Every structure is written in C-alpha cells, then in structure tokens.
Amino acid sequence: MTNHLLSTVAALALLATGAVAAPHGGSAFIRDYDRDRDGQVTRAEFDAVRDARYKATDADGDGVLDEAEYVGEYTVRLDAELAASTETAEKKAEERQRQLRQAHVRFGALDRNKDARIDRAEYDASGARAFEEQDDDKDGIVTQADAAARRAKRAASQ
Ligand SMILES: [Ca+2]
Ligand SMILES: [Ca+2]
Ligand SMILES: [Ca+2]
Numbered sequence: 833m834t835n836h837l838l839s840t841v842a843a844l845a846l847l848a849t850g851a852v853a854a855p856h857g858g859s860a861f862i863r864d865y866d867r868d869r870d871g872q873v874t875r876a877e878f879d880a881v882r883d884a885r886y887k888a889t890d891a892d893g894d895g896v897l898d899e900a901e902y903v904g905e906y907t908v909r910l911d912a913e914l915a916a917s918t919e920t921a922e923k924k925a926e927e928r929q930r931q932l933r934q935a936h937v938r939f940g941a942l943d944r945n946k947d948a949r950i951d952r953a954e955y956d957a958s959g960a961r962a963f964e965e966q967d968d969d970k971d972g973i974v975t976q977a978d979a980a981a982r983r984a985k986r987a988a989s990q
Contacts, residue, residue, distance in 0.1 A: 859979035861966050873974040875963060882959045886952065896949040899939050906935045 865873040865881045889897050889905035910931050914924045942950050942958050964970070968978040968985075 859966075859974075859976065861962075862974060862976070862979060865974075871976060873966075875972050878959070878963050878974075882955070886955055896951045897955070898949055899936070902939045902942075902950060903932065903935045907932065910935075 862871065862873055865878050867877050867881060885905070886897070889901050891901050891904065910928060914928055917924060917927075919927070939950065942954055944954055944957075963974065966974045966978060966982070968981040
C-alpha cells in the first residue's frame with residue numbers, strides 16, 4: 833500500500849469516527865457548519881459555509897435565489913441526510929414531504945420584501961439571526977456548551 837493510499841484510508845477512518853461520535857440529538861447546527869470538524873463553529877466558518885451555499889444555490893447565477901433554486905438546493909442536502917438515515921422507507925418519505933413543505937414556508941419567510949426572490953441582504957440577515965440564536969453565551973463561537981445551554985433552556989420551558 834502506498835503512503836498516499838494509507839493517508840487516504842486514515843482520513844476516511846477519521847471521518848467515519850467523527851460521524852459516529854456526533855451525538856444523536858446533538859447540535860445539527862454544529863454538524864452543518866463545522867468545516868474543520870473541531871466541534872465548534874466560528875462566525876468565519878459559518879459565513880464561509882453560507883457564502884459557498886448561496887453561490888451553489890444560485891443555479892442560474894443571477895445573484896438572487898428564486899424558490900425553485902432554494903428548495904432545489906435544500907432537497908439535495910435533505911436527500912443525502914435521508915439516505916444516511918436508518919429510518920424505514922415509509923418514515924423517510926413522510927419526513928421528506930414534511931421537510932420540503934417547511935422549505936417552501938422558509939422561503940416565504942426569508943423573502944421579506946415579497947418579490948419572490950431571496951437576495952443577498954435577506955440571506956445574510958437571516959444567517960446573522962440564526963448564528964446569534966445558536967450562540968447562547970454570545971462569545972462569537974457556537975460550541976457544544978452553547979448547544980447544551982439551549983437544550984437545557986428548551987427543556988426548562990416545557
Ligand atoms: Ca469548527
Ligand atoms: Ca438565481
Ligand atoms: Ca458561544
């Protein structure tokens with residue numbers, strides 16, 4: 833086995849371990865945005881992922897996201913998630929329908945000025961709100977401690 837192949841195998845093994853180690857019901861936000869896989873999300877990391885996602889979503893490259901582009905990009909991520917899920921096919925189909933309905937609702941909410949497009953300002957404003965909401969202790973980094981604090985607050989309010 834060559835060294836290159838060995839390091840590829842090692843990297844894959846690490847990735848697999850990371851996937852297994854991610855706690856069930858842990859922070860989907862951290863899983864989603866933690867590019868360097870150190871278990872937390874800095875604002876720079878978050879912005880880099882959002883920026884890449886915006887550009888990938890804008891399929892026709894006109895600088896704004898229409899509903900088909902927005903829901904289309906989400907569908908690709910959703911299907912990848914569902915493919916990795918161990919739920920039954922029936923449960924997955926239900927979940928897919930529910931999540932896609934939600935995606936259309938989200939599009940309507942994100943499109944604040946109701947011109948049937950999400951522009952960059954709307955997208956960035958929504959990203960800033962999401963990050964602030966997740967960053968419980970407001971230190972500019974979303975950590976597992978932030979996620980735990982949010983879970984505790986949710987549990988306490990029930
Ligand atoms: Ca990180
Ligand atoms: Ca577009
Ligand atoms: Ca924080």
